[in-house]
Amino acid sequence: MKKTLLLIAAIVLAVGLAACGSKTNNSGTTGGSTSTNTQNGGGDSTAGGGSAADSGTKLSGSILAAGSTALQPLAEQVSKEFMAEPDYSGITVQVQGGGSGTGLTQVAGGQVQIGNSDIFAEEKFKDADADQAKALVDHTVAVVAMATVVNKDVTVDNLTKQQLVDIFTGKVTNWKDVGGPDEKITLVNRPSSSGTRATYEKFALGTKSEDIPGSIQEDASGTVKKLVSETKGAIGYLALSYLDDSVKTVKYEGVDPTEDNVITGKYPVWAYEHMYTKGEPAPEVKAFLDYMMSDKIQNGDVVQLGYIPVTKMQVKRDAAGSVSK
Amino acid sequence: MNAKLADRIATAVIYAISGLIVCVLLGLLGYIVIRGIGHISFHFLTAEPETIKAGGGIGPQLFNSVFLLFLTMVITIPIGLGAGIYMSEYAKPGRITDGIRLIVEVLSSFPSIVVGLFGLLVIVNVFGLGFSLLSGALALAVFNLPLMVRLTEQAVRGVPREQKEASLALGLSRWKTIVSVMLPIAMPNIVTGTILAAGRVFGEAAALLFTAGMSSPRLDFTDWNPLSPFSPLNPMRPAETLAVHIWKINSEGLAPDASQIAAGASAVLILMVLLFNLGARWIGRLLYRKFTATK
Amino acid sequence: MEVSGRSSFKPHIVEEWVGKVYTILCVFVLVVTIAAMVYFVASRGLSTFITNGVSLAGLLSGLKWDPDGDPALFGALPFIFGSFATSLLAAAIAAPLGCCAAVFMTQILPGVGKKFMQPVIELLAGIPSVVFGFVGLSIVVPVLRAVFPGQGIGIAAGAIVLSIMILPTITTIAADALASLPFGLREGSFALGATRWQTIWRIVIPTALPSLLTGVVLGMSRAFGEALAVQMVIGNAPHIPRSLFESASTLTSVITLDMGNTIMGSAHNNALWSLALILLLMTFVFVFVVRMLERRSVR
Numbered sequence: 001m002k003k004t005l006l007l008i009a010a011i012v013l014a015v016g017l018a019a020c021g022s023k024t025n026n027s028g029t030t031g032g033s034t035s036t037n038t039q040n041g042g043g044d045s046t047a048g049g050g051s052a053a054d055s056g057t058k059l060s061g062s063i064l065a066a067g068s069t070a071l072q073p074l075a076e077q078v079s080k081e082f083m084a085e086p087d088y089s090g091i092t093v094q095v096q097g098g099g100s101g102t103g104l105t106q107v108a109g110g111q112v113q114i115g116n117s118d119i120f121a122e123e124k125f126k127d128a129d130a131d132q133a134k135a136l137v138d139h140t141v142a143v144v145a146m147a148t149v150v151n152k153d154v155t156v157d158n159l160t161k162q163q164l165v166d167i168f169t170g171k172v173t174n175w176k177d178v179g180g181p182d183e184k185i186t187l188v189n190r191p192s193s194s195g196t197r198a199t200y201e202k203f204a205l206g207t208k209s210e211d212i213p214g215s216i217q218e219d220a221s222g223t224v225k226k227l228v229s230e231t232k233g234a235i236g237y238l239a240l241s242y243l244d245d246s247v248k249t250v251k252y253e254g255v256d257p258t259e260d261n262v263i264t265g266k267y268p269v270w271a272y273e274h275m276y277t278k279g280e281p282a283p284e285v286k287a288f289l290d291y292m293m294s295d296k297i298q299n300g301d302v303v304q305l306g307y308i309p310v311t312k313m314q315v316k317r318d319a320a321g322s323v324s325k
Numbered sequence: 326m327n328a329k330l331a332d333r334i335a336t337a338v339i340y341a342i343s344g345l346i347v348c349v350l351l352g353l354l355g356y357i358v359i360r361g362i363g364h365i366s367f368h369f370l371t372a373e374p375e376t377i378k379a380g381g382g383i384g385p386q387l388f389n390s391v392f393l394l395f396l397t398m399v400i401t402i403p404i405g406l407g408a409g410i411y412m413s414e415y416a417k418p419g420r421i422t423d424g425i426r427l428i429v430e431v432l433s434s435f436p437s438i439v440v441g442l443f444g445l446l447v448i449v450n451v452f453g454l455g456f457s458l459l460s461g462a463l464a465l466a467v468f469n470l471p472l473m474v475r476l477t478e479q480a481v482r483g484v485p486r487e488q489k490e491a492s493l494a495l496g497l498s499r500w501k502t503i504v505s506v507m508l509p510i511a512m513p514n515i516v517t518g519t520i521l522a523a524g525r526v527f528g529e530a531a532a533l534l535f536t537a538g539m540s541s542p543r544l545d546f547t548d549w550n551p552l553s554p555f556s557p558l559n560p561m562r563p564a565e566t567l568a569v570h571i572w573k574i575n576s577e578g579l580a581p582d583a584s585q586i587a588a589g590a591s592a593v594l595i596l597m598v599l600l601f602n603l604g605a606r607w608i609g610r611l612l613y614r615k616f617t618a619t620k
Numbered sequence: 621m622e623v624s625g626r627s628s629f630k631p632h633i634v635e636e637w638v639g640k641v642y643t644i645l646c647v648f649v650l651v652v653t654i655a656a657m658v659y660f661v662a663s664r665g666l667s668t669f670i671t672n673g674v675s676l677a678g679l680l681s682g683l684k685w686d687p688d689g690d691p692a693l694f695g696a697l698p699f700i701f702g703s704f705a706t707s708l709l710a711a712a713i714a715a716p717l718g719c720c721a722a723v724f725m726t727q728i729l730p731g732v733g734k735k736f737m738q739p740v741i742e743l744l745a746g747i748p749s750v751v752f753g754f755v756g757l758s759i760v761v762p763v764l765r766a767v768f769p770g771q772g773i774g775i776a777a778g779a780i781v782l783s784i785m786i787l788p789t790i791t792t793i794a795a796d797a798l799a800s801l802p803f804g805l806r807e808g809s810f811a812l813g814a815t816r817w818q819t820i821w822r823i824v825i826p827t828a829l830p831s832l833l834t835g836v837v838l839g840m841s842r843a844f845g846e847a848l849a850v851q852m853v854i855g856n857a858p859h860i861p862r863s864l865f866e867s868a869s870t871l872t873s874v875i876t877l878d879m880g881n882t883i884m885g886s887a888h889n890n891a892l893w894s895l896a897l898i899l900l901l902m903t904f905v906f907v908f909v910v911r912m913l914e915r916r917s918v919r
Contacts, residue, residue, distance in 0.1 A: 064455065069539075069577050069880075073376045076540055094563055096456050097539035097573070099880020101889070109884075111455060124883050186771055191856065191874075192688050193881035193888060211686070216773055216867045217856035219877050220576025222583065223757070230762065231771055241579060305376070305579065332815035336728065343724035343737070346717055346787070350740050353784070356759070357751060407646030415643055425647055428654050431907050434838070435657070436845020436899050438872050442879065443657050446664065450884075467653060474650065498632045500639030521742070528748025531847045531876070568748045572848060575754060591751045598746035602739065 060090030061284040067096070067103015067116030068195065070221075070239060071273045074142060075116060077301050082291050091284045100124065100195045107276050108132045113285050115276040118144075118195025120319035136276045141292045142307040144239050145270035146200055147257035149225075149247040151234045156180040158251040165205050167235060170212035175233060187215035188227050188236035194219055199271040200237050202321055204252060237269075241306020259308050265315035265323065272310065272317070354595060361592025364585045370593070374541070374570070379582040383590050385541040388557055389458070389564040390597075393537065394527055396462035396560060401469045402519070406508075408470075409477020414503055433471035440467050441532035449536060456563040461537025465526050476518035480511035509616050517609035524601035528594055530568035538563035539573055567594050658900065665897030668694065668890040679894060685858035685874075687888035694891045698860045700898065702870040705775050706850060707843035709864075710782035711790075715836045717783075718790030719825075722832075725791075726798040727806075727820055738795070745788035753852035756781035761853055770865030773855040778870070781849050786839035793835030797828045830916040837913065841906035845899060847872035871895045 065075055072095060079093035098106075100117040104124050107115025115136070117124070125133040148159060154175055159167075166172040167185055176182045189209060190197035201209055211217070216231075218224050221242045228236045229246040240257065243249055249257060252269060261267035275292070277285055291297060298309040316324050372382025412429075416422040444464035454460045484507045492502040508515075541564060544557045551558040565573065571590050574583045668674045674694045682695020721741070725733025760780050765772025801824060809819040825832070855867025856877055875892050882889040 066456065066538075072540065073577070073579055077376050095540050096563055097880075098456070098535070099882075101882040101884070101886075102880045105884040106450075109450065111450060111453065124886075126886070129883060129886060191877040191881070192686065192858075193878040195881065208689070211858050213857060213859040213862065214771075214866050215857050216771065217858075217869075217877070219881070222574075222576045222578055223852065226757065227773070231765070328815050328818060332817040335817035335821070339720050339724050339728060342717060342720040346721050347737060347740060349784070350744050353747075353755065354743065357747075357755065404646045404649050407643045408650055411643035411647050415640060425650070427907070427911075428650055430910070431903060432650065432654055434841050434845070434903050434907055436847065436872060436903065438845065438847040438875055439661065439896050439899050439903075440657075442875070442893070442896050443660060445879075446660050447656060467657075470650060470653070498636045498639075500636050503639065521746075524746040528746065528751070530748060530750045534876075535879070568750045571748075571750045571754065575750075575852075587754065591754060594748055594751060598748075599743060602743055602746065 058090050059088065059284045059287055061282070062092040062094070063114060063285055063288055064112040065093065065095045065103075065114035065116055065275065066098050066106050066112045067114075068100045068118045068273065069097045070118050070144060070196065071116040071142070071275075072097045074273070074301060074305050074307060075275075077305065078292055078297055079288075081297070081301070082288055085291075088284075088287060088291070091287065093288055101193065104136070104276065107278055108136060110278060113277065113282070114288075117274045117276060118271060119198050120272075120274065121276055122319040123198065135278055137278075137280060139275045139277065139281075139289050139292075140272040140310050141275050141289070142273040142298075142302050143262065143270050143310050143313055144241075144273055144307050145257060145259075145262045145267065146196060146204070146237045146239055147243060147269070148204070148235065148237050148250045148252060149228055149243070150236075150250055151228055151230075151232055152246075152248050153232055154180050154183070154235070154248065156250060158254055160253055161204070161206065164252075165207055168201075168205055168209035169207070170210050183233040186231050186234040187212065188224050188231070188234050189215050189217050190224075190237075191217050191219050195271070196221075196237070196239070200269060203271075204237070204269040239306065240308075262308055263312050263314055265325075268323075270308070273307065357588075357595050358592045361588040361590070364589030365592060369586075369589055374586075375580055379580060381580055381582075381586060383567060383570060383586070383593065385544050385557075386565055386567045386570040386590070387593065388544070389537075389541060390527055390566040390568070392557065393458055393461055393465070393533075393564060393566055394523055396458060397465040397469055397526055398519070398523065400462055400466040401473050404466075405470050405473025406477050406515075408474045410481060410503055410508075412474065412478040413481040414499070414507075429471045429474050432467065433475070435467070437468065437529060437531040440464055441535040443467070444532060444536035454561070456536065456538030457561045458537060458564045459560045461533050461564065461566075462560070464532045464536040465529060468529070468532070469522055469526055472522045473519065476522070477511070477515055480514035480518070481507055483514065484510045512616060513609045513613040516612055517605045520601055520605035520608065524598045524605075527597060527601065528568050530566070530572050533566055533569050534572070537566065537569070539565055539569055541565045567597075661893065661897050661900050664890060664893035665900075666894075668887070668894040672887045672890055674887075674891070674894075679891075683860070687891055692887055694887075694894075696871075696891075696895060696898070698858050699869050699871045699874050699895060701860050702775065702854070702868045703844055703872070703902075705868070706778040706782060706854070706870055707840045709775065709779035710786060710843045711836050711840040713779060713783035714787045714790050714839055715832075718787050718835065718839070719794050719832055721787075721791045722794035722798055723820055723824075725795050727816070727824065733795070738792075741788045741791050744784070745792075747785075749785065749846060749849040752781055752785055753849035756849060756853040764865060768865050770863060771855065771867060772865065773853060773867055774861060774863070774865045775854065775868050776864040777853040778850045778868075779864075781853055782843040782846060785846065785849065786843050789839040789842055790835045793838065794828075794832050797831030797835070798824060801827060830913045834910050834913045837906060837909050841903065841910075844902060844906070845872065847876045851876045871899050875899075 075095040079095050082088055082093055100119060101124060103115035103117050104121055106112040121133040121136050156175065156179055159178065163178045172178060173185055174182065175185055216227060218227065221238055224236050225238055225242055225247060228234045252267065255261055255267045257267050262270050275289060281289060298311045302309045369382045370387060371384040373384060375381030441464060444460055448454050448460045448463050449456060488506055488510065489502060492506040546557060548556045549558055550556050567590055571587050574587050669676060679694050679696050681697055682693060683697055684693045684695045685698060686693040725737050756777060760777050761772040764777055805823055806819055809823045850870055851873040854870060854873055856869050856873050857867035858869050861868040875895055879892055
């Protein structure tokens, strides 16, 4: 007992000393490296617009983006590369999650410069809040498509719109009614506030799904995938980037949920990822958004992370959901 | 005879249940540690997390957890000590004191999610601190304060009356008596309790989702100027702690080794809590020896 | 009432004064914190009733939760039911186990209990809730799914995970209560020829009962407010489930799921704040019950 205690003491002491050592070393060398940052330092999240004006040639300032957890991995990845570019080294970009609602609330309230959202602001700001959506400027930066997925024991390969509606509204509760095995259907839905669910309902079902008793609701794609892969007879929907061989992907009206089918408009279950700004973006925010839309990012990170480049899309969509070429 | 039989059976049952509990607990700890320990390496503990590639680490998250804990303690300890001393030494029995005690009790049993929401509403939005380490630390301080107050109150109350009276009799002021006579005696208990409470703060996630945020900006570990936005020490930057990171990669992790990272991070978290517990006991004993001059 | 009266030196008085003001300020911070919390949560939570015109009775007794529907429905009864069901069930599982462990630690083998069991249980108290949820989803849910009909997810899974989480609270408080019983109590009973079990069952436990119950209530209140672990294993369907193994929701789980996705100030968001307000009020109820129990145990 005593020996173990001594050992732990020694470790703690060693770690402590090491920490102290490295700290003093570093503080000695900080002088030079921080000088570029000090003028816009303080980390003040609202510093945005003001500090950019005083440096004519090189943009500087700090950008805070918050919102959608589905867009967060992409935004984070791009922000890292953005800040690594020598031209933009004076700009800091910080990306936060929190959900689409938080993102829109905060960008409308001015706490962040960019509000990330899975759905159009018009769909979230309803009724009394509708005016707030008008002040926001939409920047669609990527497209995300959702595929219907089922547990591997389900033999069904294709589901029609009507079949999906029947399943998600509780009219059909057994797989044998849609050509599968005699097995109970377990719904793995998203919570009613979820942007992913709103997209799926709007473009795959064309109607609201019911929160039928016994359906599971999870917001997190990882959890949805885990539950669908483990629960017999389960059905759910996932963004393309989360698909792997633990779940089975089902065709929608005979169309495979592939990138090509989304681009050409054959597969309808997709939505934009939005970055909202309040009014026209400040120069440094605009620089970031432009960077986001550059070919390098659109054909690089966007594809790698499983999104679809918005620049490639051959069809367009507006907030009401109507599609144009 | 019957009574003796009942005694034997009952004893056996209690043994069995206690054994079962210990087995479940050890099994649980073992499961978490064994699943994760294979993934822990120096690289894992220090590297930056990766979004899509395998092989990401938890370095910034680990640092954030420790730093956030430190910030929380900087806020809680002075206030908690002060309020605890007030409750044990200055408060006169009566309605107001009862009321304060009730407040401490209620504060300590608030659900963490409500504290997190309060943080989001007031600290993040109204005060405009944004998603930052400071917001997180303030929210955590709301949990930790009542624990600290109760701890201090009990520890100070536990000081033998004779020592307090002797000091007062020597002409020391009441405050001086508290600071230089009573606090040192109460210190071992306070320190032990504080470290145990720290272990709990270390694993908190629900309140931090809404306050400290879910991402870690690029950190420059050579930059120790607290005002620089890349500095790890800047309290105004958003910070994702280890517990929040586990939550995030479990829910939206895209990296192919997300589940291993979650397992490894869980094991690290448990081992840290273990370290806190052992550390609390050891330091408590050490301080006790030092202040009481016993061997 | 203090020696340091008017006749003392001046620095003395200043020191005394500074100390007093400092400690009072600290207490003041506590009071302000709680006042701010109650005020802000209530102001948000009550706006459901004031601005959105939802009736209190409708919220508390409504069975259908469809905040984005037309018309929007705010029936929170399924969540209230879910919260009570999981926390009561968790307490029902954890209370006998915790008391048993406490009896073992204090009455049967105090040596082993102090040296071995107590540290293990204290360690358990430090396991983060995220990790509990993670373990619940990887062990408890698959096991339940294999053994019982249904999805494995649901109130039973939530209650099991919670019962392990609150076990340390109950055990620690019960062990403290049993250890602080008057020394002569047990000896007297033994001297009268009672067996150990008779002593424990007829003397020790009845005497310590109010304190044991305090532990159980505190455990329950922790279970009631736990969010992340429960949310991961309960399934989150906004309905009163037909069995223990069917997807259900709690107040905390619906808040965790929906809060980030809704716009601050919208009806949906306000309704979530109302749920948070219910949680807050339940905290007061739990504290009140604990106080009643403590008053009884003092007597």
